[in-house]
Amino acid sequence: MGAMPSIPTEIPTTQGQRMLRVTLLALLWLLSLIAVFWTLNLKDPHLLPFRALESWVLLACCLLLAALHLLQRGKPARLLGVGTLLGCMLLVALAEYRLQAQKALVQEARIDAAQQLGAHLLIGYRQFEELRPLVSQGLIGGVFVTRRNLRGRDLAALQAEIRELQTLRQRAGLPPLLIAADQEGGMVAHLSPPLQKRPALASLDAADDSTLEQLAQDYGRDQGAELAALGVNLNFSPVVDLRQTHANNRLDFHSRISQRAISDDPQRTLLVARGYVRGLASQGVHATLKHFPGFAGVVGDTHHFSAHLGTPLATLRARDWLPFREVAGQSQALMMLGHVVLDELDAEQLVSTSQKLVQGVIRGEWQHQGVLITDDLSMAAAYNRGLCTVGVDALNAGVDLLLVSYDHEKIYPLLDCLDRARADGRLDLQRLQQSRARLDRLAR
Structure with missing residues (x-):
């Protein structure tokens, strides 16, 4: 071989x-x-x-x-x-x-209806000098303050900055700004420290029914006094979503409703929320009920992904919506609308842009004429649908305030877009007029 x-x-x-x-x-x-x-x-x-x-x-x-x-x-x-x-x-x-x-x-005020549109915008900021012309020319209706506005500074500096913003408005003959913070207590307290670090409102859930509402009112009063001293007149709290019962989603990086909700019991959530809202109001601070329509049945994190709510309407009406409906009907608390799709009622639009939800349920069934605000339009669930589209649809639905808190730079394309939509006849001017009346009532 x-x-x-x-x-x-x-x-x-x-x-x-x-x-x-x-x-x-x-x-x-x-x-x-x-x-x-x-x-x-x-x-x-x-x-x-x-x-x-x-x-x-x-x-x-x-x-x-x-x-x-x-x-x-x-x-x-x-x-x-x-x-x-x-x-x-x-x-x-x-x-x-x-x-x-x-x-x-925007900064040179070359938008025809700048003040008319700007009254519906509440924005975050990084540089005070960039914010100044927006405030003095009435191009925004409110400002959100958070941890980044305290970085490298003390509380007195932020307090002086807020005072200067309100002085600019007064000199321009404009209504006072809404100055908003996000102080829920617990894991969401973006001004703590230096403000006092408080436990979540859920810490009150162990109390007896007979004392629960008063304890929440005391909590709200103490927190409200601290916020009012800083110059804050609007707090994005309380969270009245019911506590979730489904397994945690590993991709839920920021929503974490289970850790922020007051209770899984709608009646106890109602008692805490009502007392808390009353406590804040006693100090001149408006509360915000969030996140309608209730995220107990939502698995996705709308900060980063789209999300759907499949809970039956009958269940939502009987349980999840009880704290929203009752507390909103008894106070001047704002209501924050989440960027989730409620499949059974409107499978196309986000709740924050849905006329079926806003006009059909909140303004219609509930006859509620309080101020509605979107969750942050920088969140992926909204932003990925188109900033312009979402902004126009929300105002046309009857939402009063568009929140742009994280990515403040989006105020410029948004205001430009809203002006073009107004000029093209795509903005419902009658709805805007009704909305402005609600904002005026809130400012009184």
Whole structure:
């Protein structure tokens, strides 16, 4: 028999080079696709921490990737790669130009109905100087203060800043600003410290029914006094969603209703909420009932994902809506509408933009004429539907305030968009007039 053929122990150099080339080419196209995705999601709220450098970094990445595509051997692939990246660079430049143009349009008060529309906007901020013209020209109706406004400063500095904002309004002959905070107690207390760190309202749930409401009123009075001293006149609390009974969702990073809800009992939730709202009001601070329609049956985290509520309407009316309906009917508390789809009543719209919910249930069945506010429009469940679309739909539904608290820069495209919608006849001006009357009543 002849000798067995030897098996090569090494891959020939040319084959190794070919594999390396294919791997590097695949990596190049993968990075190029990531650049395209990033371009299409430029200035997404999730990328806010990198906002200052985002456009410049993306432009540099696109330029580098385009240069690498020039090294490809095949002309069609080379042209496709370079063309795609240059297109991304053009889109980034146009997006940056458009934002700066929108900023100038708003800050220079070149929007025809700026004050009419701005009264419906409540925004967060980072730089006081950027906020000043928005306040003095009536381009917003309220301001949200949180931990970032205290970073590197003490409480007295924030107090002085709030006082200056109200002085600017007074000098301009405009109504006082709503100054909002998010002090639920427990895990959500964005001004603590330096404000006192208080337990969640759920800590009262162990009390007897006969003392529960009074304990909640005392809690609200003490917290309200502290907030009022700072200059805050609106608190995004209490959470009157019923405590969830389903298993925790590992992708629920921020909602965590089970840890924030008062109780799984609607009657006890009602007692705590009513007492708490009364306590805040005694100090001149408005409360906010959240998050309608009740998130006990919601699994998704609307900060990052879309979510649906499949709880039957009969159950919602009998249980989940009881604290909202009763406390709202007995107080001036605002009601915050969540960015969830209530499948049985309106499978197309978010609750925060649904005329069937706002006009059919809240304004219709309940005959409630209090102020309604959206949850933050920076949240993915709303933002991914289109900031302009959601803003217009919410106002047309009869919501009074649009909250833009996390990504404050969205105020510029939103106000520009609302003005164009008004000019095009896409905004219901009668609804806006009714809404303004509700806001005026709240300010008295």
